[in-house]
Amino acid sequence: MRTFIVLGHRATTNPDFSLEDIPGTSGRLDILCRCINAAFVLSHGIRRDVQVFLVLGGGEPHKTLWLKGQELRHLNPDERTTAALLKKALALAAEREWSRSTPGISVRAGGLEELLQDLRSMKLFYLREDGADVRSTCSDISGGAFLLGDHLGMLPEEELLAEEAGAEIVSVGPVSLHADHCIVLLNWLIDTGSV
């Protein structure tokens, strides 16, 4: 299982955003939609061995969305259709426990701290520009959880949480890339056994 955790610092926690202007009305949920595409979409199907957690920090309480490749349905590659799926999940009342929206998509109240607690049995890799090249790590990344920031990077308290969770700080190379492009690369590095 490959696990991607993406932080959307201003990403809205409510469904009242416009599908006609996702970047302008949703706190950049478009970034997270592209990460979903990068994580799951293959030329002829969906990666079933992937799960994605989106941590939405644009409302109180924070919410977390959980997308499971094993169960996902109705996922198209375009941003708008993906945003519509997220909108549906955000319309549910988010409790402390996971509530299922459409197949493979669940939501709950809570943010990064709760999530890292749940995933504490996994090896955590925190993607940061100045990290060591992921190809040089001695750890097996294939079953790891990858933590990625959005366009705002990572807050000090999030860095601390990652550190406390024993995260290894890695990068995918010399050029600073968007989170979705990093996910494409991580999938490929694992596919090709390059790490």
Place this chain on the structure above:
Amino acid sequence: MRTFIVLGHRATTNPDFSLEDIPGTSGRLDILCRCINAAFVLSHGIRRDVQVFLVLGGGEPHKTLWLKGQELRHLNPDERTTAALLKKALALAAEREWSRSTPGISVRAGGLEELLQDLRSMKLFYLREDGADVRSTCSDISGGAFLLGDHLGMLPEEELLAEEAGAEIVSVGPVSLHADHCIVLLNWLIDTGSV
């Protein structure tokens, strides 16, 4: 200079598509928008050393769009904004010569044959699932032109044009990926000097 050529077999050649339903009304221009993002977008800017040609086959005559990183402005990472730029270019009267739309975006009538003729001085790499691993090629790919199909793959006459242009058939690995993900990988392979 890195050059990406993407074929949109049903991609509309006229601007009368809906930004509210790009996949359903434009002959899958959304695929080409994601390729533009993959080719140009960096975390803090635009790749200036990249150019992209989109060959639109969803109308007669075919049209070709040319995006030049050196001059591009107003490019946001989301699909809708990119589609709006393409819509603007398609509203121009396309002649045999390039007509400039917004900065860095031009359009002309004509398809793959004319384009490959223009680019004949470049080494051409045709991305196909059963190609040799691009990392094993002896050719220098950094200044090459990469030809990619959309969800419909490549037509026999296009294969023939590629062959006549001396294209080397390569792939990016064992898993069949969408064109935009291939572009992310090619950019990264060149960035990291992996090929």
